[in-house]
């Protein structure tokens with residue numbers, strides 16, 4: 121089978137896009153893994169199929185698949201790229217506004233185009249953060265109540281082979297566990313690529329991220345954010361559920377900004393600096409979170425998709 125694709129990224133969080141408006145594409149887990157493989161396939165953190173919207177008022181449905189073949193409810197960088205795909209491919213009229221249907225619900229998007237009419241930047245209404253532990257979901261018990269009366273998991277210690285890490289849990293349609301690290305010197309040497317230089321950039325996320333991603337405290341697994349609040353921005357690295365460390369995570373940036381606000385570490389409007397660039401996140405008075413960032417096309421092509429890919 122031949123698949124016509126466009127590879128798009130939001131701050132280096134990259135996706136293989138295909139037009140599935142006729143709903144004819146049915147990828148196996150192995151085919152998704154092969155498409156996302158950076159050596160044997162195209163390379164990406166996930167695959168996004170553009171399908172017809174079912175919900176009223178939505179322009180198209182974003183079918184998001186992690187590189188390990190699992191579905192996710194929402195993808196923040198992906199949804200900006202989704203808007204770019206719809207606009208640049210002429211699937212919607214470039215009015216500056218569209219609505220994406222996702223498993224987490226409709227997401228309305230305002231966007232700007234360049235002189236050739238291609239989408240360059242978008243602001244996405246990411247919905248209200250979900251904080252009630254059972255809905256995140258997490259088995260951890262609530263340790264605090266928000267100013268608007270919702271019980272949530274605030275700075276709750278979870279044990280690991282490297283000592284306890286303290287998490288605040290937020291769902292942006294998909295689950296996130298955010299840990300703010302104040303003192304890297306207290307963490308064991310084996311967690312750093314250079315133990316003489318302990319900081320966020322030298323933290324090795326693979327083992328620790330995978331440990332918490334699949335921890336029993338998170339029944340649907342979780343995305344794990346490691347963050348440091350600075351004077352101008354929140355620096356954050358992420359280990360994503362279903363794909364490992366990525367250069368950026370839009371829902372993770374939203375969850376981190378919300379967690380920083382809820383725990384009194386920052387205000388409710390923040391720049392979040394990820395490995396791949398900066399996202400601007402605003403938790404507004406209407407209770408919704410707004411995310412602004414770029415969307416970029418890397419390349420496009422046609423690939424012969426093996427029926428039974430071998431890697």
Ligand SMILES: N[C@@H](CCC[C@H](N)C(=O)O)C(=O)O
Nearest residue numbers: 192195196197294369370371
């Ligand atoms: N990279 C994404 C999130 C993708 C889904 C995530 N891995 C999950 O399984 O929840 C983003 O930009 O939000």
